[in-house]
Amino acid sequence: MPKHQLLHHVKAKSLSVKIPKNEPNTARLSWVLANEEFLTVEIPRYALERFMVQAKRAIEEAPLISRGSSSG
Numbered sequence: 164m165p166k167h168q169l170l171h172h173v174k175a176k177s178l179s180v181k182i183p184k185n186e187p188n189t190a191r192l193s194w195v196l197a198n199e200e201f202l203t204v205e206i207p208r209y210a211l212e213r214f215m216v217q218a219k220r221a222i223e224e225a226p227l228i229s230r231g232s233s234s235g
Contacts, residue, residue, distance in 0.1 A: 173197060182208060 174197040181191045190211040193203045 173200075175202075180211065 175194040176197055177195045179193045181193070183189060183191065188208045189205055190208050191203060191205050192211070193201065195201060
């Protein structure tokens with residue numbers, strides 16, 4: 164199997180996820196990119212569900228970073 168190659172790296176500002184009523188097995192992920200462009204990707208719903216489990220584990224394992232609050 165060939166290695167995956169990163170084609171382009173752009174930071175995203177926001178993400179929305181929608182599952183259309185007429186296509187319940189498809190998830191649409193839409194990003195607003197830092198360069199103000201939009202990117203929409205359709206993936207199988209099961210792939211989104213797997214991603215959500217992986218994301219939850221990654222969040223739980225990552226150290227909590229303080230968001231501007233100071234202690235003391």
